[in-house]
Amino acid sequence: MTSTDTRPTAGPDPSPSRASAWTALKPLILRLHFYAGILIAPFLLVAASTGLLYAASFQIEQVAHxxxxxxxxxxxxxxxxxxxxxxxxxxxxxxxxxxxxxxxxxxxxxxxxxxxxxxxxxxxxxxxxxxxxxxxxxxxxxxxxxxLPVRAWISHLHRHLHLGEPGRLYSELAASWLWVVALGGLTLWVTRRRGARRLRGLLAPDRSLPGARRRLSWHGSVGLWAVLGLLFLSATGLTWSTYAGENVGEVRTALGWTTPAVTTSSGDHAAHAGEGVHRHGGPAVSVDQVARAGAGEGLSGPLEIVWPAEPGAPYVIKEIDKTVPQRLDQVAVDAGSGQVTAVLRFSDYNLAAKLTQWGIDGHMGLLFGLANQIVLMLLAAGAITLIVLGYRMWWQRRPTRGFGEPYPRGGWHRLGWAVLVPLILLVVAVGWFLPLMGLSLLAFLAVDVLLGLRARATQQEGA
Incomplete structure (x- = not known):
């Protein structure tokens, strides 16, 4: 990871005419992809491995229990x-x-x-x-x-490695960088293969290539097939994270994109939950009466009937079939009279709330049942393959074997101010919204600067 580049660290080119924007940006993307691959890939590998296990946990649960x-x-x-x-x-x-x-x-x-x-x-x-x-x-x-216990154990393993809240930092770090790695790799692969002008050269690995180039072909092709799924997992995974998830929640609240809930406020005819009698002296409704009230509103199983949370609160009946076509309507039923007091249809959710529900259910493998779970397992296996191939390629061409620095630093010097300033503003905004990514990026930059200084000092001593 050391470099022998000793060019003076002049400021950015005031005019981008020396090179096209892509020519200037490519070294930056390449180096960022490399650093993320080396330093973040272990977190991604753990997340992919535990995610693969979680996708299979539904079938494991059915057998175990x-x-x-x-x-x-x-x-x-x-x-x-x-x-x-x-x-x-x-x-x-x-x-x-x-x-x-x-x-x-x-x-x-x-x-x-x-x-x-x-x-x-x-x-x-x-x-x-x-x-x-x-x-x-x-x-x-x-x-x-x-x-249930088996799936819950696997879920905790994937979420925080059974380390509690501190352990959630690993999964947030992985989700924060996954989209960057995926988009960077996609950009590098598509532009690399553009000269061939063959779709097959992008979608399928070229087995005729020798050694390292063949592994690169596999790395690029597998990444291309997996990129949309990886971006989906990154976006939905961040909604569960500690710090980025809080920012996502604030944005959703500000834009009115929160998920609605059925009205459960107490009414004049509400019963005191748990007392067994209606406020006016009549018998409290039974759970069977509550179920019939829900059926009268078109709710069908499987259902979850939630007991009143406090005196005067209603029963809440929820459809819990999350497999497409989903049944997720809810009704509130007065605990004393058995009358329906509120109805919430999933069809009345705003688009953002629906997308959030679909995203969460898809990430958990619920949206399309077994097919969803198989796709998640394939994505996890693809991510593991990409990481293993990436490490293999770096290990075979690492600088200590005499190949020099394959990912040269200093690419930002070639950027004009018109490109550099918006890029810096974008990085700052993303780093603020995704705090763990911002902090880790600062750590990468510090490491890169220190390695550059060491390489320069070593070369000057040998001169």
Whole structure:
């Protein structure tokens, strides 16, 4: 990574006439792609490897927890009230917060409970046979997707390596740089192959090339096929990040792009949740009445019926089928009268909210079911391939083997002010919006300057 370039560090060319904009920019893009590849690729490799495992976790979960998730198909399902009572009898220490209806004829009902001692964002899921009322087991359920222990463990591995909030920095760093690496590689590959004027030269590797050039051909072709997916994963991954995600949230709020929620404010006819009686003395509605109220608004399973969060609050019924065509409507039902008090249709979401929902579901492998998960696994495998090939190419042509500096510094000197100033402003803006990327870029620049100074000192001593 050392350099023998000892040209004077003059300022930028006041006129870009000495070279085209691309001729001047290419060394900068090449060096940035190189540095990111060397120093950020380990984080990307971990993210891709754990992401591949997460994409397969849905099938792993079905196998690992098959006993709790599946039941023999019976003739008639019991009322939800009876199924919830069976769960409460099995775990009297738990407070029911929601119930998820079966998504298939051979699926169990999932009764969710708050139980003391569980980690944050985790509830206890009691699995009930909807035909017999038998409790088939209990498992921890994590997050809104209801991830069970195996998938939750893999999810935490991918998100923060089981290190908690500090561990999330690795995934944010990877997501912050992924789009830069992908776009830089795409630009370099397309411009390199432009002279061949053959689409095949871009899309397919040339196996007839020798050694390093053949690996470069594979690197470029695989990257071209994967670039759109990698950009998608980078953008959606940043929404979960700590610092960049906060900035994304502020932008969405400022532009009115937040995801709407069904109205749950208390009304004159709301019941005191958990008291079992209507405010006016009548009996409180049962969960079966709540389900029927939702069905009357066109909601169909699988459903999640959420218990009132506080006295006077309504039940909330949510469609939770995230596979296209999605069913994500919600209704609020008065806990005392059983009347629908609010309806929220997914079709009424604004475009930004829909894109956010689709992006999150696609990143998690939910949007298109198994096909979505296979595509994610292929993208992860492609990213791993790109990283391995990139390291292989650098290792074979590293400066210590006598090849010199393949990625020369000082390219910014060739830029005119008309190009350099907007470029600096763009870098500053991106660095502010993506703080970990900005800080790591400053670290790259510091390392580059120190290596340049060392190389210059070494050459002067030898002169």
């Amino acid at each position: 098959r006993h709790e998730l599946t039941v023999p198909v019976g003739e008639q399902r019991l009322p939800l009230t009876q199924q919830v009572a069976a769960a409460q009898a099995a775990r009297p220490d738990g407070k029911v917060t929601a119930v998820r209806t079966p998504e298939a004829a051979d699926a169990s009902t999932r009764v969710l409970m708050d139980v003391p001692g569980l980690p944050e964002s985790t509830q206890l899921a009691v699995f009930v046979d909807p035909y017999t009322g038998q409790v088939r087991g209990t498992l921890d359920s994590y997050g809104g997707s209801g991830a």
